[in-house]
Amino acid sequence: MTAIAISAPAARRHRDGLLVRAVRVRRTRIGLALTLLVLATAFLGPLVAPHGVDDFVGGPYLAESPGTVFGTDNLGRDVLTRFLHGGQLLLVLSLLATLIGVGIGAAVGVTAGYRRGWVDETLMRTGDVLLAFPQVVVALLFLSILGPQLWLIVLIVGLSHAPRVARVIRGATLGVAERDFVKAAEAAAVPRWRIAFSEILPNVTGALMVELGLRLTYSIGLIAALSFLGLGLQPPTADWGLMINENRVALTVSPWAVVLPVTAIAVLTIGTNLITDGLSRASAGIDRGVTR
Amino acid sequence: MTSTTPTTPTTATLDVDHLRISGVPSDAVIVDEVRLEIAPGEIVGVVGESGSGKTTLGLGLLAYCKRGTRLDDGRILIGGRDIAVLPAGEVRRMRGVSVAYIPQSPASALNPALRIGTQLRECVGDVDEARVREVLREVALPDDDTFLKRYPHQLSGGQQQRIAIAMAFIGKPRLIVLDEPTTGLDVTTQKHVLETVRRMCSIYGSAAVYISHDMAVVADLVDRIAVMYSGRVVEAGPAAEVLARPRHPYTARLLMAVPDLAGERQMLGIPGHAPSPLHRPDGCAFAPRCLLAEDRCTHERPPERQIAEGHTARCFKAGEVRVEPSPRVEPAVAPTPEPVLEISGLSARYGRKRVLEGVDLTVARGHCTALLGESGSGKTTLSRCIAGLHADFEGTITLDGEPLPASSFRRTTDQRRRVQYVFQNPYESLNPRKTVRELVLAPVKHLCGAVADPEALLQDVLAQAALRPDLADRFPDQLSGGERQRVAIARALAAKPDVLVCDEVTSALDVSVQSSIVELLQRLQAELDLTLVFVTHDIALVRNIAQQVAVLEHGRIVEHGPVREVMQNPQHAYTRSLMKDTPTFVLEGTP
Numbered sequence: 001m002t003a004i005a006i007s008a009p010a011a012r013r014h015r016d017g018l019l020v021r022a023v024r025v026r027r028t029r030i031g032l033a034l035t036l037l038v039l040a041t042a043f044l045g046p047l048v049a050p051h052g053v054d055d056f057v058g059g060p061y062l063a064e065s066p067g068t069v070f071g072t073d074n075l076g077r078d079v080l081t082r083f084l085h086g087g088q089l090l091l092v093l094s095l096l097a098t099l100i101g102v103g104i105g106a107a108v109g110v111t112a113g114y115r116r117g118w119v120d121e122t123l124m125r126t127g128d129v130l131l132a133f134p135q136v137v138v139a140l141l142f143l144s145i146l147g148p149q150l151w152l153i154v155l156i157v158g159l160s161h162a163p164r165v166a167r168v169i170r171g172a173t174l175g176v177a178e179r180d181f182v183k184a185a186e187a188a189a190v191p192r193w194r195i196a197f198s199e200i201l202p203n204v205t206g207a208l209m210v211e212l213g214l215r216l217t218y219s220i221g222l223i224a225a226l227s228f229l230g231l232g233l234q235p236p237t238a239d240w241g242l243m244i245n246e247n248r249v250a251l252t253v254s255p256w257a258v259v260l261p262v263t264a265i266a267v268l269t270i271g272t273n274l275i276t277d278g279l280s281r282a283s284a285g286i287d288r289g290v291t292r
Numbered sequence: 293m294t295s296t297t298p299t300t301p302t303t304a305t306l307d308v309d310h311l312r313i314s315g316v317p318s319d320a321v322i323v324d325e326v327r328l329e330i331a332p333g334e335i336v337g338v339v340g341e342s343g344s345g346k347t348t349l350g351l352g353l354l355a356y357c358k359r360g361t362r363l364d365d366g367r368i369l370i371g372g373r374d375i376a377v378l379p380a381g382e383v384r385r386m387r388g389v390s391v392a393y394i395p396q397s398p399a400s401a402l403n404p405a406l407r408i409g410t411q412l413r414e415c416v417g418d419v420d421e422a423r424v425r426e427v428l429r430e431v432a433l434p435d436d437d438t439f440l441k442r443y444p445h446q447l448s449g450g451q452q453q454r455i456a457i458a459m460a461f462i463g464k465p466r467l468i469v470l471d472e473p474t475t476g477l478d479v480t481t482q483k484h485v486l487e488t489v490r491r492m493c494s495i496y497g498s499a500a501v502y503i504s505h506d507m508a509v510v511a512d513l514v515d516r517i518a519v520m521y522s523g524r525v526v527e528a529g530p531a532a533e534v535l536a537r538p539r540h541p542y543t544a545r546l547l548m549a550v551p552d553l554a555g556e557r558q559m560l561g562i563p564g565h566a567p568s569p570l571h572r573p574d575g576c577a578f579a580p581r582c583l584l585a586e587d588r589c590t591h592e593r594p595p596e597r598q599i600a601e602g603h604t605a606r607c608f609k610a611g612e613v614r615v616e617p618s619p620r621v622e623p624a625v626a627p628t629p630e631p632v633l634e635i636s637g638l639s640a641r642y643g644r645k646r647v648l649e650g651v652d653l654t655v656a657r658g659h660c661t662a663l664l665g666e667s668g669s670g671k672t673t674l675s676r677c678i679a680g681l682h683a684d685f686e687g688t689i690t691l692d693g694e695p696l697p698a699s700s701f702r703r704t705t706d707q708r709r710r711v712q713y714v715f716q717n718p719y720e721s722l723n724p725r726k727t728v729r730e731l732v733l734a735p736v737k738h739l740c741g742a743v744a745d746p747e748a749l750l751q752d753v754l755a756q757a758a759l760r761p762d763l764a765d766r767f768p769d770q771l772s773g774g775e776r777q778r779v780a781i782a783r784a785l786a787a788k789p790d791v792l793v794c795d796e797v798t799s800a801l802d803v804s805v806q807s808s809i810v811e812l813l814q815r816l817q818a819e820l821d822l823t824l825v826f827v828t829h830d831i832a833l834v835r836n837i838a839q840q841v842a843v844l845e846h847g848r849i850v851e852h853g854p855v856r857e858v859m860q861n862p863q864h865a866y867t868r869s870l871m872k873d874t875p876t877f878v879l880e881g882t883p
Contacts, residue, residue, distance in 0.1 A: 132851060181720065184721055185734075186785075187700050188739055188787075189701045189703065189705075189708055189738075190735075191702045199723055203723070203725055
């Protein structure tokens with residue numbers, strides 16, 4: 001039929017996935033470029049670092065020193081080398097923490113939004129109690145009791161995200177759970193958990209992607225802050241948060257040891273935020289079942 | 293109203309020519325080449341299906357463009373002033389005084405936070421208490437202070453719509469645009485509202501444009517009809533003439549698609565669907581669906597041709613258009629059928645509100661039983677109880693003598709398989725993230741376990757639902773409304789049900805699509821010996837599809853029996869009022 005043949009390209013354009021449509025938004029592309037730049041620095045940097053990570057190359061806090069580009073740090077190690085090595089662990093930990101936080105948060109949010117009633121009340125009120133404590137304070141509490149261990153950092157940071165994510169996903173779920181295709185699955189008595197994961201979850205992916213981006217940004221900030229406070233990664237690990245802490249006293253003498261990690265974290269934060277923003281713009285519409 | 297004979301602009305209240313409205317930023321032409329002339333006191337019906345541009349046109353007549361549209365070209369003379377070129381501030385002052393608009397849903401048009409009196413007084417510039425009360429009396433509402441102090445939610449739907457009419461007429465407008473003002477109202481209320489509209493137009497000599505998708509309503513009310521298809525007025529003329537001798541194939545097919553209240557005439561769907569404004573064909577927009585189309589129709593756009601005085605059509609083959617109603621054939625069903633579904637003493641609640649009260653109903657095998665009722669009658673709740681979606685009820689439902697547990701989750705797999713449910717709105721009932729294949733096969737895989745040959749089953753049910761096999765890989769938003777509803781039906785058929793519960797399955801669809809869905813259901817009923825429970829508010833539809841009918845009012849079944857008997861000799865006052873108030877028209881040549 002002609003009418004169908006004519007309307008097919010328009011339909012196909014709409015069918016493009018969320019990511020493809022997000023990349024068409026300019027801010028997403030800028031965000032991707034910034035994020036990739038920082039990721040490349042963190043993961044490829046150690047390969048091109050001029051010195052060994054713990055090698056002493058001169059006196060402490062030298063703005064200029066032969067064989068270094070950005071001078072030396074508090075113990076006389078090469079700032080550039082420390083910087084190139086310092087991102088990897090931070091990014092891996094942040095990513096893990098984000099996945100844990102968003103994963104648990106999404107599961108709780110979908111459950112609460114779909115089941116409603118006492119399940120909803122219990123889950124969300126528990127979340128409210130957790131939300132009452134500032135993220136950093138909770139993290140400090142556990143880390144100071146149990147000691148600064150990597151798995152604990154990931155777990156604490158991840159769990160502190162969960163109630164925030166749950167709140168957003170529950171809101172998105174409420175609208176979807178009322179729609180008739182959920183009722184259709186209920187009429188066939190498809191198990192509730194399967195309705196939640198195969199009927200509802202795919203319809204809240206927009207909100208989920210946005211949360212993923214947002215929480216990644218917060219994880220980076222939080223883990224860097226914990227390192228800065230001395231309860232995250234421990235010396236002599238090369239780490240951006242730790243570098244800022246170790247070298248801040250000499251900011252006026254040898255600024256690069258602070259400026260480089262600060263810039264990297266800032267660029268990464270801006271980059272992931274732009275991607276998040278692009279995703280949320282691209283997903284506006286499809287989650288509400290709007291056709292265009 | 294289009295007419296090739298020039299009328300002096302002074303006699304017509306509204307004189308529109310060459311009106312074109314486009315989309316922004318798509319540049320798609322939504323409404324084009326519209327010419328309308330309306331005399332004082334005259335009511336013109338603008339009829340069209342969804343996407344034909346009738347609402348855009350209606351707002352355009354007020355020189356108002358909703359977001360995403362732009363008034364491109366043309367003149368809109370109201371009482372001799374061209375509002376298309378007037379400055380925005382001046383047009384705004386004319387709205388509500390010289391031109392008025394009555395929207396589709398009064399519930400959303402009235403501000404819920406303001407009293408009725410406040411909203412009415414807002415419409416007249418300087419507060420004229422006498423005028424407010426006068427207009428209330430004219431729309432047959434009380435005019436005392438207690439009534440004026442009420443809030444919109446304290447009024448019924450019909451009263452709300454009459455307030456909207458009073459607000460429109462309070463400034464004694466020259467032109468009034470009514471956009472489907474009776475959609476969602478009960479037929480009895482609809483009748484009163486239509487009478488009010490007619491009376492008000494004749495009191496004030498206002499020219500009125502009545503936008504509707506319902507031929508039967510328009511036939512009852514208007515003086516002239518303009519039929520819109522794909523943004524153009526394809527036929528326009530005096531109402532009686534257009535209804536008796538349509539000269540555009542689309543008008544003819546549209547008339548034949550309307551269900552006949554007397555049940556004498558077969559309702560016929562129009563195959564295919566209307567083109568989207570972004571992809572309109574070069575020639576006649578209706579050509580791909582037209583039986584009379586020839587080569588020329590597909591690449592040359594037919595000009596407006598005068599058929600008779602004041603009757604025009606855009607069709608090369610206007611002379612060959614015929615309305616040939618075919619007599620309706622009653623499907624052969626078992627005369628003394630055995631009951632398959634028995635409901636006794638069923639009472640259901642929503643929270644504390646009782647919506648069903650002691651319902652007893654027997655559904656016969658192989659028959660179609662219609663549950664007829666207006667909004668709030670409990671018909672949907674009853675159908676949901678049958679499907680196990682509404683578990684908060686007392687009483688029993690048995691399937692072949694075996695009692696069904698209330699909740700679908702407590703029913704056996706086989707019980708769930710045998711009762712399938714089709715939802716009202718196919719835009720809501722299909723998960724937008726799944727393909728047709730996944731949608732159709734998911735429930736059957738869940739209910740029947742492993743399917744031996746899922747692909748064969750899929751192709752089989754798609755064919756039964758008259759869907760092309762290549763649609764299997766599409767997503768719901770790549771389908772038209774009619775196709776979506778067919779997918780929903782195919783999904784239900786895949787489980788090989790005994791009983792198919794259809795909840796207002798055609799109310800979200802256009803008339804032409806409604807007919808083809810009804811045709812499909814009737815064919816399935818005969819071929820698969822399917823038992824249908826057909827929930828509807830449309831009595832004409834009941835006449836055309838069902839063998840048995842149960843009339844529901846306020847949660848009780850007030851009348852129950854074979855359709856022919858109930859409709860020829862209704863016993864209950866409510867059924868009689870439904871029969872009397874449903875708008876209808878008899879197509880010429882109906883056997």
